[in-house]
Amino acid sequence: FQMIQDLLAKMLANLTACQCLMLRLAQLDDEGKLDDHHAALAKAFCTAKSRETVSWGREVLGGNGIVADYNLARFFADAEALYSYEGTYQMQNLIVGKAITGRGAFV
Secondary structure: OHHHHHHHHHHHHHHHHHHHHHHHHHHHHHOOOOOHHHHHHHHHHHHHHHHHHHHHHHHHHHHHHHOHHHOHHHHHHHHHHHHHHHHHHHHHHHHHHHHHHOOOOOO
16 A cells, blocks of 8 residues: 555645646746746656556556546557657757757758
8 A cells, every 4th residue: 555655645646746747837937037048848747747647646546547437548658649740859859958068969
């Protein structure tokens, strides 16, 4: 039971971190300071955390995590699509890297 509590706490921490990041993006947008690299960083972080969180959810539910009754299989597919569709995660990191270094990965 302690392992399940640990996973639930980690899942809540991921959710809270993503919510706080989205709140900060909204604040930057309201101030007119939101740049593409802010959004790219948030998308990369939140998609990675959602993928991790859904994976932990499957672990919490055990064998029931893959049946359609709990919708978790659909959430897992959605999280994977957001993370990896056409290299999304890598592209977001390239945008952030360019903002940090001032040099793009593509010429």
